[in-house]
Amino acid sequence: MSRYVYDFQDGSRDLSALLGGKGANLAEMTRLGLPVPPGFTVTTDACRAFLATGEEPEGMSAEVSRHLSALEAATGRLLGQPDDPLLVSVRSGARFSMPGMMETVLDIGLNDASVLGLAKVSGSERFAWDSYRRLVQMYGSTVMGVDPARFDVVMNRLKEARAARDDLRLDAGDLAGLVEAYKRLILDETGRYFPQSPAQQLQRAVLAVFRSWNAERARLYRRRERIPDDLGTAVTVQRMVFGNLGPDSGSGVAFTRDPATGRPGLYGDYLSNAQGEDVVSGVRDAVPLAELERLDPRAYRRLRDHARTLERHYRDLCDIEFTIERGTLWMLQTRVGKRTAGAAFAIAAELVEEGLITADEGLARVGGDGLARLMFPRFDTTAAGTPLTRGVPASPGAAVGAAVFDSAEAVRRAASGERVVLVREETTPDDLPGMVAAQAVLTGRGGKTSHAAVVARGMGKVCVCGARDITVDAGARRFTTRAGTVVDEGTVVSVDGSSGDVYAGAVPLAASATMRYLETGEQRGSEVASVARALEHADAVRRLEVRANADTPEDAARARRFGARGIGLCRTEHMFLGERRRLVEDMILAPSGAARERALAALLPLQRRDFAGILEAMDTLPVTIRLLDPPLHEFLPDRTDLAVRVAAAQAAGDPAAPRDTALLAAVNRMHEANPMLGLRGVRLGLVVPGLVAMQVRAVAEAVVERVRAGGSPHAEIMVPLVGAVEELRLAREEVRRVLAEVSEETGVPVECPVGTMIELPRAALTAGRIAAEAEFFSFGTNDLTQTTWGFSRDDVEAAFFPAYLDKGVFAASPFETLDREGVGRLVRIAVEEGRAARPGLQTGVCGEHGGDPASIRFFHAVGVDYVSCSPFRVPVARLEAGRAALDGVDTGDTR
Numbered sequence: 026m027s028r029y030v031y032d033f034q035d036g037s038r039d040l041s042a043l044l045g046g047k048g049a050n051l052a053e054m055t056r057l058g059l060p061v062p063p064g065f066t067v068t069t070d071a072c073r074a075f076l077a078t079g080e081e082p083e084g085m086s087a088e089v090s091r092h093l094s095a096l097e098a099a100t101g102r103l104l105g106q107p108d109d110p111l112l113v114s115v116r117s118g119a120r121f122s123m124p125g126m127m128e129t130v131l132d133i134g135l136n137d138a139s140v141l142g143l144a145k146v147s148g149s150e151r152f153a154w155d156s157y158r159r160l161v162q163m164y165g166s167t168v169m170g171v172d173p174a175r176f177d178v179v180m181n182r183l184k185e186a187r188a189a190r191d192d193l194r195l196d197a198g199d200l201a202g203l204v205e206a207y208k209r210l211i212l213d214e215t216g217r218y219f220p221q222s223p224a225q226q227l228q229r230a231v232l233a234v235f236r237s238w239n240a241e242r243a244r245l246y247r248r249r250e251r252i253p254d255d256l257g258t259a260v261t262v263q264r265m266v267f268g269n270l271g272p273d274s275g276s277g278v279a280f281t282r283d284p285a286t287g288r289p290g291l292y293g294d295y296l297s298n299a300q301g302e303d304v305v306s307g308v309r310d311a312v313p314l315a316e317l318e319r320l321d322p323r324a325y326r327r328l329r330d331h332a333r334t335l336e337r338h339y340r341d342l343c344d345i346e347f348t349i350e351r352g353t354l355w356m357l358q359t360r361v362g363k364r365t366a367g368a369a370f371a372i373a374a375e376l377v378e379e380g381l382i383t384a385d386e387g388l389a390r391v392g393g394d395g396l397a398r399l400m401f402p403r404f405d406t407t408a409a410g411t412p413l414t415r416g417v418p419a420s421p422g423a424a425v426g427a428a429v430f431d432s433a434e435a436v437r438r439a440a441s442g443e444r445v446v447l448v449r450e451e452t453t454p455d456d457l458p459g460m461v462a463a464q465a466v467l468t469g470r471g472g473k474t475s476h477a478a479v480v481a482r483g484m485g486k487v488c489v490c491g492a493r494d495i496t497v498d499a500g501a502r503r504f505t506t507r508a509g510t511v512v513d514e515g516t517v518v519s520v521d522g523s524s525g526d527v528y529a530g531a532v533p534l535a536a537s538a539t540m541r542y543l544e545t546g547e548q549r550g551s552e553v554a555s556v557a558r559a560l561e562h563a564d565a566v567r568r569l570e571v572r573a574n575a576d577t578p579e580d581a582a583r584a585r586r587f588g589a590r591g592i593g594l595c596r597t598e599h600m601f602l603g604e605r606r607r608l609v610e611d612m613i614l615a616p617s618g619a620a621r622e623r624a625l626a627a628l629l630p631l632q633r634r635d636f637a638g639i640l641e642a643m644d645t646l647p648v649t650i651r652l653l654d655p656p657l658h659e660f661l662p663d664r665t666d667l668a669v670r671v672a673a674a675q676a677a678g679d680p681a682a683p684r685d686t687a688l689l690a691a692v693n694r695m696h697e698a699n700p701m702l703g704l705r706g707v708r709l710g711l712v713v714p715g716l717v718a719m720q721v722r723a724v725a726e727a728v729v730e731r732v733r734a735g736g737s738p739h740a741e742i743m744v745p746l747v748g749a750v751e752e753l754r755l756a757r758e759e760v761r762r763v764l765a766e767v768s769e770e771t772g773v774p775v776e777c778p779v780g781t782m783i784e785l786p787r788a789a790l791t792a793g794r795i796a797a798e799a800e801f802f803s804f805g806t807n808d809l810t811q812t813t814w815g816f817s818r819d820d821v822e823a824a825f826f827p828a829y830l831d832k833g834v835f836a837a838s839p840f841e842t843l844d845r846e847g848v849g850r851l852v853r854i855a856v857e858e859g860r861a862a863r864p865g866l867q868t869g870v871c872g873e874h875g876g877d878p879a880s881i882r883f884f885h886a887v888g889v890d891y892v893s894c895s896p897f898r899v900p901v902a903r904l905e906a907g908r909a910a911l912d913g914v915d916t917g918d919t920r
C-alpha cells in the first residue's frame with residue numbers, strides 16, 4: 026500500500042517532489058536542529074490520487090490519524106480538547122513555490138468549547154477569540170466556498186462602528202461577536218453550519234487544500250511560470266504557534282540577502298501581535314526587520330544565527346517565515362527565495378566569491394530571461410520632476426501605464442493593447458490576472474515580503490509597495506496623495522521599482538547600465554560586473570556558437586558588439602524595401618527578358634553595397650546570406666488599394682494610370698490563396714530567370730571588394746524552402762556557375778559554401794539525401810513550426826492561441842518555445858541523418874527560437890552547432906548556451 030504521510034523527522038529536502046517544497050524544507054530544518062513546531066506532511070501522491078478520483082485515497086485517513094496521535098502525544102494535548110486544545114495549521118506546499126496561489130487554514134481545532142479553554146490557558150480572551158475568528162473566516166472561504174470579500178464587509182462594518190483603524194483596536198467582545206457574525210454568514214451563504222468537530226475540520230481542510238491546486242489563480246500562475254499541471258500539492262499539518270499573543274509576540278518574513286538588490290544582510294518585515302498571514306497580506310503595516318533587534322534583541326540574534334545556518338546549508342538566498350511566541354522564536358518555513366534579475370546575478374557572483382558555490386553553479390543560477398530584463402531601459406530621473414509618492418522598491422525596473430484599480434479592468438485594457446499600472450491598497454491572490462496584464466503594480470500597504478512584492482518579483486514585474494501617503498479608493502477608481510493630488514483611473518503614471526518613486530505622466534527612459542556595458546564594454550557598478558562575469562564564464566564553457574540575424578551593416582555591427590560570432594541569417598528581401606521597391610516592381614512588370622535584365626542590373630549594385638557593409642562589420646566571421654524567400658507579390662502594392670484606384674479613375678471617366686493597371690494585372694496573376702505555401706523560396710529562383718544569378722553575383726562581388734580592401738570575408742549562401750534534393754542541386758549549379766564567373770572576371774577566387782534552410786517537414790525527413798548537395802543546414806524553425814502544425818502564424822496567434830493556452834493544449838506558444846515532440850523531433854532527425862550522409866555537416870538554427878532559453882537547451886542536446894537570433898537577444902543566447910553545457914549542475918530553481 027502507498028505511503029501518504031511523512032513526519033517532519035522522516036523527510037529531507039531531497040524529497041521535494043513528494044513532500045512539496047514546504048514539507049521538504051520543514052523536514053530539512055528539523056534535521057538541522059532548528060526550532061520547528063512538530064508536524065507531518067501529506068504527500069503530493071495523495072493529492073494526485075484525490076484529484077483523479079474525487080475521493081480520499083485508501084489508507085490516507087488512517088495514516089493521518091496515526092501521525093496526529095503521535096503529534097498529540099508529543100505535545101501532551103489533544104486536537105481541540107476543551108481545556109487546553111492542540112491547534113494545527115493546514116498549509117499547501119507544491120514542489121515549486123507558488124506564493125499565495127493555494128490555500129491555508131490556521132487554528133484548526135477551535136470550536137465553541139475549546140476557545141474558552143484557549144482563553145484560560147493563554148490568559149488572553151482577546152487572543153483566543155482573535156484566533157477563532159481567523160479559523161472561521163479561513164475555513165468558511167477555503168473549505169465552504171464563501172466569497173472572502175463577504176467576511177471583509179462584516180469586519181469593515183465592525184471597525185467603522187468602533188472607529189478602529191485596524192483589527193488590533195477590537196477587544197475580546199468585539200471578536201467574539203465577529204465569530205458569531207461569521208458563522209451566521211456561512212449558514213446564510215451555504216445552508217450549512219460551521220463544523221464544531223476538530224477531526225472534521227482537519228479532514229475537510231486537507232481536501233480543500235488539495236482542491237486549491239486546480240483553482241483558477243493557481244492554474245494561471247502555473248501557466249505563466251511553466252510549472253506542470255500534474256505535480257499536485259502536498260499539505261503540511263503543523264502545531265500552531267502564535268504570534269498574536271500580545272506585544273511580546275509577532276510574525277515576520279526574512280531574507281538572508283536583499284531579494285531586490287542582492288546585498289548581504291538580514292532583510293524583511295516584522296509585525297507585532299500578528300499571525301503570518303497578516304504580514305504577507307499587508308492588512309497592517311509591518312516594520313523593517315531591523316526594528317526587531319530593538320523590540321526583542323534575543324529573538325533577533327537567534328533569527329540571524331539561524332538565517333546564517335540556512336544560507337550556508339542551502340548555499341543560496343533563503344526566504345524564511347518565523348513566529349515569535351512570547352519571546353520564543355519558531356521557524357515555520359524556509360525556501361530558496363525568489364529574487365529580482367539584478368539580485369540573481371549579484372548573489373550568484375558573491376556566493377562564488379565566498380566559495381559557497383562554484384563558477385559553474387553560479388552560472389546555472391542566472392538566466393537569459395533575467396538578463397533580458399536588465400537590458401531594458403530605466404527612467405531618466407534627471408527629467409522626472411517631483412514624485413507623486415514614494416514607497417518600498419519591491420521589484421526593480423521602469424514601467425509606464427494608465428492607472429487602473431481592479432484586476433478585471435487591467436485585463437480588459439491590456440487586451441486592447443493599452444499599458445496599465447494596477448493600483449491596489451494591497452493585492453490578494455485573486456489579483457493575479459491583473460498583475461499578469463499590468464506593466465507594474467503599486468500598493469498603498471505592504472513591504473518587500475507582501476503578496477504583491479513576492480509575486481511581482483517572481484514574474485519580473487515592476488512593483489512599488491507600501492506607498493503610505495496615498496489613499497486608494499478602488500470604488501471611486503482613483504488614489505489621492507497626501508498633498509491632495511488626485512489620480513483618476515486612466516491617468517498615466519510612471520513607476521520606478523528601483524527607487525520606489527512614482528511619477529505623474531510618462532517619464533523619459535535612459536539606457537540601462539547593462540545595455541551600456543554590452544554596447545561599449547564599460548563596467549560600472551556591481552550589477553554590471555556580475556553580468557560580465559556570468560557572460561565571460563558562459564562563453565568559456567559553452568559548446569554552441571551564437572550568431573545573429575541581421576540584414577544591415579548597423580545591425581551586424583551591433584550584434585558583433587553584443588558577442589555574436591557571425592551572422593546566421595541575412596534576409597536579402599529586406600534590402601528590397603523602401604525606395605528600392607520600385608525596382609522590384611520593374612522586374613516583375615518587365616515585358617521582355619531584356620527589360621528584366623535591366624531591372625536586375627539596377628538592383629545589383631545596391632545589393633552589392635549592402636553585402637559589402639555587412640561583410641565588413643563581420644570581417645573574419647561567417648555571414649550566411651539567404652537568397653530571396655518571400656513570394657514576389659509581397660513587393661507589390663496592396664491588391665485592394667490598386668483595384669480601388671483603377672476603379673475610381675474609370676468611374677471618373679479618366680483612364681487609369683498605366684502602371685496601376687499593369688501592377689493590378691500582375692497582382693491578380695500572382696495572387697495565391699496561401700502564399701506561404703506557394704511560389705517562394707527556391708521555387709522563385711528556378712522559375713524567375715536571372716534572380717538567383719543577380720543575388721549571387723552581388724555576394725561574390727562584395728567578397729571581392731572586401732578582399733581587395735584587405736578584409737577577410739566569409740560569405741555563405743543559403744537556399745530557402747528546399748523540399749527536394751533536386752531543387753537544391755539545380756540552385757547550387759547556378760550559384761557555382763556565377764561564383765566561377767566572378768572569380769574569372771576579377772582574378773580573386775571566390776569560394777562560398779552553399780547550404781539550405783530546413784523549414785519543411787519533407788526536407789527534415791529526407792535530410793540524408795539533401796545533405797549530399799548541402800554544405801550546411803540552417804533550421805528555419807519559424808516556418809518549420811508553421812508547416813508542421815499547419816498554422817499560418819499571422820492568422821492563428823490572435824485567433825485561437827489564447828484559448829489553446831487556457832485549455833492546456835500548449836504550455837507555451839510553439840513560436841516562442843520550440844515544440845520538442847513534433848518540430849524538435851524533425852530537427853533531431855535532420856541533424857542525425859544529415860551527418861550520417863555528410864560527416865561534419867554544420868548545422869544551425871536561424872528561427873527566433875535561437876534566442877529562447879528553453880529551446881537553446883534542446884538545440885544543445887541534439888548537437889546543433891550554432892543558434893542565431895536577433896542582435897538584442899545575442900547576450901541572452903550566449904548565457905543560455907553556457908548554461909546548457911552545465912548539465913546536472915544545481916540551478917537553484919526558485920520558480
